[in-house]
Amino acid sequence: MLLTPDFDTRPVISFQHVFKTYPTGTEALRDVNLVVPEGDFVFLVGPSGAGKSTLVRLLIREEKPTKGKIFVDGMELSRMKRRQLPYYRRKVGLVFQDFKLLPNLTIYENVAFALRVLGEPDRLVRSRVADALETVSLSGKENTYPSNLSGGEQQRVAIARALVHAPRFIIADEPTGNLDPATAWEIMQLFLRINARGATVVMATHNREIVDLLRRRVVAIDAGQVARDDRSGRYHDDVEKPQVRAQ
Amino acid sequence: MLRNLKFALNSAWQSFWRNLAVSLAAVVSITLILILAGVNLLVGHALSQVLDGFRVKVSSISINVADDTPLQSVYDMQQQLKSDPRVVSVKFVTKDEALAQFKADPNNIVFAQQIDGNPLDAKLEVRVAKLSDVAEIDTLARRWPGVDPTDPTNYQGDFVNRMLQLSAWLGIAGVGLMAVLVVVSIVIVMNTIRTAVYHRRKEIEVMKLVGATEWFVRGPFVLEGIMTGLIAASIALALLVVAYPPAVDRFRADIAFIPLSYDPAFVVSLARDLLVGGALLGALGSYIGVRRYVRI
Numbered sequence: 001m002l003l004t005p006d007f008d009t010r011p012v013i014s015f016q017h018v019f020k021t022y023p024t025g026t027e028a029l030r031d032v033n034l035v036v037p038e039g040d041f042v043f044l045v046g047p048s049g050a051g052k053s054t055l056v057r058l059l060i061r062e063e064k065p066t067k068g069k070i071f072v073d074g075m076e077l078s079r080m081k082r083r084q085l086p087y088y089r090r091k092v093g094l095v096f097q098d099f100k101l102l103p104n105l106t107i108y109e110n111v112a113f114a115l116r117v118l119g120e121p122d123r124l125v126r127s128r129v130a131d132a133l134e135t136v137s138l139s140g141k142e143n144t145y146p147s148n149l150s151g152g153e154q155q156r157v158a159i160a161r162a163l164v165h166a167p168r169f170i171i172a173d174e175p176t177g178n179l180d181p182a183t184a185w186e187i188m189q190l191f192l193r194i195n196a197r198g199a200t201v202v203m204a205t206h207n208r209e210i211v212d213l214l215r216r217r218v219v220a221i222d223a224g225q226v227a228r229d230d231r232s233g234r235y236h237d238d239v240e241k242p243q244v245r246a247q
Numbered sequence: 248m249l250r251n252l253k254f255a256l257n258s259a260w261q262s263f264w265r266n267l268a269v270s271l272a273a274v275v276s277i278t279l280i281l282i283l284a285g286v287n288l289l290v291g292h293a294l295s296q297v298l299d300g301f302r303v304k305v306s307s308i309s310i311n312v313a314d315d316t317p318l319q320s321v322y323d324m325q326q327q328l329k330s331d332p333r334v335v336s337v338k339f340v341t342k343d344e345a346l347a348q349f350k351a352d353p354n355n356i357v358f359a360q361q362i363d364g365n366p367l368d369a370k371l372e373v374r375v376a377k378l379s380d381v382a383e384i385d386t387l388a389r390r391w392p393g394v395d396p397t398d399p400t401n402y403q404g405d406f407v408n409r410m411l412q413l414s415a416w417l418g419i420a421g422v423g424l425m426a427v428l429v430v431v432s433i434v435i436v437m438n439t440i441r442t443a444v445y446h447r448r449k450e451i452e453v454m455k456l457v458g459a460t461e462w463f464v465r466g467p468f469v470l471e472g473i474m475t476g477l478i479a480a481s482i483a484l485a486l487l488v489v490a491y492p493p494a495v496d497r498f499r500a501d502i503a504f505i506p507l508s509y510d511p512a513f514v515v516s517l518a519r520d521l522l523v524g525g526a527l528l529g530a531l532g533s534y535i536g537v538r539r540y541v542r543i
Binding site for chain 1: 254265450452453454456457458460461
């Protein structure tokens with residue numbers, strides 16, 4: 001069964017009967033079908049171990065599906081050659097719960113890193129990094145090291161790095177997981193702004209308040225399957241799972 | 248391309264200093280290996296010099312001419328030998344010259360006073376290009392009717408064969424030792440650099456996630472490896488250059504019968520070998536060491 005809402009816009013991400021079984025035998029995903037149109041904002045929700053992170057890892061091609069196909073922007077990820085992978089990842093902006101900043105590089109260098117990899121000229125790097133840091137309200141902290149920033153600020157640096165090369169997709173894995181509610185909310189505002197500019201955002205999250213407040217598309221994963229796909233959803237399906245709401 | 252190279256050089260330089268402890272460990276291990284390799288090269292060179300000296304001596308053969316041999320026959324033989332491609336030079340030494348040479352040798356002073364007349368043979372002194380051909384020239388000489396049948400030549404077959412064997416064994420031993428050193432050093436350097444890379448796996452992960460190509464990730468590590476190798480080679484070279492002359496003096500004093508000598512010209516080729524070897528070792532060690540983490 002395809003639990004996919006009908007969208008008018010072109011699909012940019014498409015999971016077709018995707019299965020993922022790890023070598024240990026753990027069945028992380030079972031027959032996942034999912035279509036994400038361009039410019040969409042999708043929350044992936046579900047309990048820990050449900051398969052959200054596996055789905056994210058498949059999307060950034062850290063893992064390959066055991067069965068099924070994943071298309072991103074017309075490319076089938078599992079058929080992509082190793083040497084093509086860097087070029088695919090340059091289209092994607094990635095944000096993680098643990099920020100993945102390089103501690104021995106300054107804020108400026110961390111953000112510039114995504115452009116250095118592309119071999120962009122210094123002048124362009126300078127102006128793009130300045131823009132990205134301004135977007136995340138960190139102008140003036142260019143020469144600071146990550147260890148001197150708060151968690152929220154570090155995540156803003158990670159977001160600046162994810163968007164500095166103007167990617168078409170942002171994939172975020174628990175980006176607010178380590179942040180207090182107020183900071184989490186600030187970070188979400190950033191993602192909404194990036195999405196408003198046209199980038200497709202796929203975000204795995206446990207943050208119930210934010211999901212419920214924003215009422216965006218919610219794809220619930222449970223036991224490796226898409227349990228629910230609501231166009232304007234909430235964190236829990238109140239009718240089907242009252243016991244979860246009671247917790 | 249140039250920008251990537253600049254970035255790689257910059258990263259390599261920064262990373263060398265930021266991870267100084269691990270970098271120094273790599274420098275020390277490569278230095279020790281290169282010192283061993285350098286000593287091997289120096290000893291090999293010294294031995295080959297000694298062997299070359301012996302080789303020149305034993306690759307000359309004297310054909311003793313019988314007293315009644317007509318001069319024309321000697322000239323014919325001299326011509327025949329000269330036209331032989333295996334022969335470098337042929338010199339005819341008359342009986343008088345042979346006596347003069349004998350008397351000129353200070354070791355023969357007492358003998359020379361007791362000599363009555365000239366008992367020495369005239370001789371053809373033949374220099375052969377390859378030591379292995381001396382035996383054939385000796386056979387050729389012995390078949391010549393003009394040779395002194397009681398004492399045809401001064402060829403010492405056993406000694407030459409032993410020389411040939413020794414030189415072959417020393418060559419094999421040198422190559423073998425060098426091969427072992429190369430393998431051991433690559434393993435040591437690879438593991439040292441793998442430790443350095445392990446400390447920076449997070450950086451590599453981030454590089455890969457933002458879309459760095461394998462070579463973009465590898466480049467700085469390989470350059471850092473080359474830098475480490477060159478620094479180590481310079482240290483090893485400096486130590487060897489300082490230690491080489493006194494070591495030769497000491498050796499000469501202790502083992503006088505082996506004519507070891509100091510060869511300043513060899514220092515240049517040693518420098519080239521060590522620097523190229525160090526750079527290659529560092530580059531190869533880094534390339535292999537970083538491989539596991541770079542693969543996407």
